[in-house]
Amino acid sequence: MPDDATAPTPDGVSPFRLLVVPGVNPAKWLRVWSERLPDVPLTLVQSTPGDQGSALAGPDVDAGLVRLPVDRDALSAIPLYTETSVVVVPKDHVVTAADEVTAADLVDETLLVPADDVLAWAEPPGTAPLVDPPATTADAVELVAAGVGVLVVPQSLARLHHRRDVTYRPVTDAPTSTVALAWVTDRHDDRVEEMIGIVRGRTANSSRGRAAGGEPAARGSGTGATGTAGTARSGTAKSGSTKSGTAKSATAKSGTAKSGTAKSGTAKSGTARSGTAKSGTGRSATGDRAAAAARRRGNAADGGARKGRGGRPR
Incomplete structure (x- = not known):
């Protein structure tokens, strides 16, 4: 080093x-x-x-x-x-006729096992060489090229020590690395x-044990105290919010105690909380028209209520 x-x-x-x-x-x-x-x-x-x-x-x-x-x-x-393991053989070796081989195909071969071997064979195929085991994988490849035997190694090592006079084939049932x-x-x-x-493969912004990001803040559902009229953004930007007089102001002017209920008809009267299909869109395009309509309906409903009770206040 x-x-x-x-x-x-x-x-x-x-x-x-x-x-x-x-x-x-x-x-x-x-x-x-x-x-x-x-x-x-x-x-x-x-x-x-x-x-x-x-x-x-x-x-x-x-x-x-x-x-x-x-x-x-x-x-x-x-x-x-x-990694897949491969057998390294001379270029003219019989196993080169196949795309891949098994350990059984090597039983008649002399198997070279270098001292730095990284495969854990339970029962290596073939026979032991008559020469001393090579010290390194590089030495073993030299012996393969000389025709002394064959060598089984991880594919990356076969590539690392590749030379023109040898080749390799995958061994499907050999130990892997x-x-x-x-x-x-x-x-x-x-x-x-x-x-x-x-x-x-973590990204640069990620870190171990840290969440990717906090929860987003809750989004508002309307204009604050608008009740039903403030949801879903329906009572349109101008009619259901500040310019049209919110639910609170419409309630005050129309008098919802009894007049803005069953007897006055909610669909057409546009009660305080409606901002509904007819009152919150088509008939209340501007704040002034909506407020005036609410006052007229409130007065009419109040008069009708007194008439129904004989003109006597409740």
Whole structure:
């Protein structure tokens, strides 16, 4: 690891140190990091699956893109994706005739298992090579090209070590490899949380444990104390509100005690609370006409009521 991997910038900002194992391409996440935290440099720390656990536990790494499994007692991990495994063979190998193969198709092959193998075979197919196991996947690919045997690895590793004289095919029932973001549980800080958000696809404005937004304020349903006439915005802007005299003023002038009720007929009289189809729209286009009509109807209804009771006040 270079000496400046953990050195602060001239502004005193320490870089975020992200461990990466072979085959993992962090480019898309690095791009988002640079957009969201342009003042915080990100340093890649190369490791291997065999060393990833100890590297994460050490003081020189903040988080890592690793291959599962990891020690869950000390580390937290978020699985990101799972890779298909492929068999790497010479270009003229018989399995290249098929688009994909199974482990059973490899039973007669010499299977190379490097020391840095990341696949957990319960029962590897094929036979063991007569040579010592290769130390690395790169060494194993060299042996494949020489015709010594075949190699089963995650597809990203086959691409990483691709060469012209070998090719690969998917093995449908081989063990797979899952890539995860991992960090020491006790060292979970704001920058680790930022990386978690990036790999999970959170937007820049979202944050863990915070609601996306508060509830909108309640919207008013009318003009305050307008009762029925103030709802649904129906009594039109001019007739059902200030200019036409609200429900309160219309009530005062028409006298609703008994005159604006059954005997006067609510449909045509336009009682105080109606703002109805006939009174609140067609017949009360302006405030002056509505108020005058209310006074006339109130007087007429009041006279009719006295006549019905023999002219005697109640």
